[in-house]
Amino acid sequence: xxxxDVSKSLRDVPGLPLAQDGGPVFAEPWQAExxxxxxxxxxxxxxxxxxxxxxxxxELYRPGRCADGSDYxxxxxxxxxxxxxxxSIVRGDDLERATKAWQRAAEATPHGKPIVLENDPLGxxxx
Amino acid sequence: MHDxxxxxxxxxxxxxxxxxxxxxxxxxxxxxxxxxxxxxxxxIVETYETKIGPRNGARVVAKAWxxxxxxxxxxxxxxxxxxxxxxxxxxxxxxRAVFNTPETHNLVVCTLCSCYPWSVLGLxxxxxxxxxxxxxxxxxxxxxxxxxxxALPEGQAIRVWDSTAELRYLVIPERPEGTExxxxxxxxxxxxxxxxxxxxxxxxxx
Numbered sequence: 001x002x003x004x005d006v007s008k009s010l011r012d013v014p015g016l017p018l019a020q021d022g023g024p025v026f027a028e029p030w031q032a033e034x035x036x037x038x039x040x041x042x043x044x045x046x047x048x049x050x051x052x053x054x055x056x057x058x059e060l061y062r063p064g065r066c067a068d069g070s071d072y073x074x075x076x077x078x079x080x081x082x083x084x085x086x087x088s089i090v091r092g093d094d095l096e097r098a099t100k101a102w103q104r105a106a107e108a109t110p111h112g113k114p115i116v117l118e119n120d121p122l123g124x125x126x127x
Numbered sequence: 128m129h130d131x132x133x134x135x136x137x138x139x140x141x142x143x144x145x146x147x148x149x150x151x152x153x154x155x156x157x158x159x160x161x162x163x164x165x166x167x168x169x170x171i172v173e174t175y176e177t178k179i180g181p182r183n184g185a186r187v188v189a190k191a192w193x194x195x196x197x198x199x200x201x202x203x204x205x206x207x208x209x210x211x212x213x214x215x216x217x218x219x220x221x222x223r224a225v226f227n228t229p230e231t232h233n234l235v236v237c238t239l240c241s242c243y244p245w246s247v248l249g250l251x252x253x254x255x256x257x258x259x260x261x262x263x264x265x266x267x268x269x270x271x272x273x274x275x276x277x278a279l280p281e282g283q284a285i286r287v288w289d290s291t292a293e294l295r296y297l298v299i300p301e302r303p304e305g306t307e308x309x310x311x312x313x314x315x316x317x318x319x320x321x322x323x324x325x326x327x328x329x330x331x332x333x
């Protein structure tokens with residue numbers, strides 16, 4: 001599936017912020033990365049776009065969201081985590097462990113050096 | 128979510144927000160399972176990276192060219208001047224504008240995508256995040272600029288600025304000749320993302 005096809009299926013994504021030319025708009029790199037991973041997993045057939053839209057919309061219509069929609073990609077990441085957990089691809093506790101490992105790795109990395117998971121002082125990484 | 132940033136101590140290292148770390152964690156776990164390839168992810172990001180920027184930054188530059196008072200404000204307090212146009216970073220980072228002159232060309236580096244002024248430049252290009260760019264830009268800036276197709280006059284010094292999580296730089300290129308009477312919209316068209324990182328200069332007026 002090409003990016004062009006993805007753009008077409010983007011119309012089925014509830015509430016996606018779009019630029020004038022129809023492409024998605026990102027405020028920060030992690031948002032683009034989360035978006036790109038989702039596109040890739042869909043290309044690999046891990047889930048259909050309608051399955052994805054269903055899970056995402058459940059996250060988007062939860063009570064307590066920011067009125068201005070600025071937490072759209074927080075919902076996106078929550079939906080991605082949940083669909084991967086439901087499909088038994090990424091377990092929730094593995095994800096929590098890997099998240100904390102990356103945070104420790106970032107804090108242990110001196111400025112000017114690339115942040116890599118090996119810098120996690122506890123060294124357990126994501127495994 | 129970014130409440131770490133409000134403490135009044137200096138970080139010598141880095142930090143990831145919960146979302147940055149979670150997305151990296153997903154990427155690590157999915158890569159380990161062979162479901163994604165970071166290169167493929169980069170390629171998709173690259174395709175979309177110009178969507179939010181760097182048009183905001185180009186408008187800042189165009190206004191500085193057209194409005195001397197704004198240019199002075201930008202020199203004195205770039206964070207406030209840029210915020211006055213509605214472009215504010217979500218992490219409250221400080222901005223500094225560095226102005227190119229005939230004597231000095233400015234170039235911004237940082238290996239960390241967390242040290243890029245997203246609010247004005249959008250997402251960082253893949254090469255900006257590459258360790259080779261930073262290390263080489265510091266050692267041989269003229270050589271790196273040559274690879275970008277930019278040959279500066281011999282007498283023009285190059286100053287390299289290292290972005291940090293607290294302070295991010297925006298290069299204000301020199302206004303091109305022959306643009307008197309241009310509107311701010313016309314001027315903004317001449318300002319590329321790379322010109323605001325310092326790996327290019329403003330485009331010639333058509």
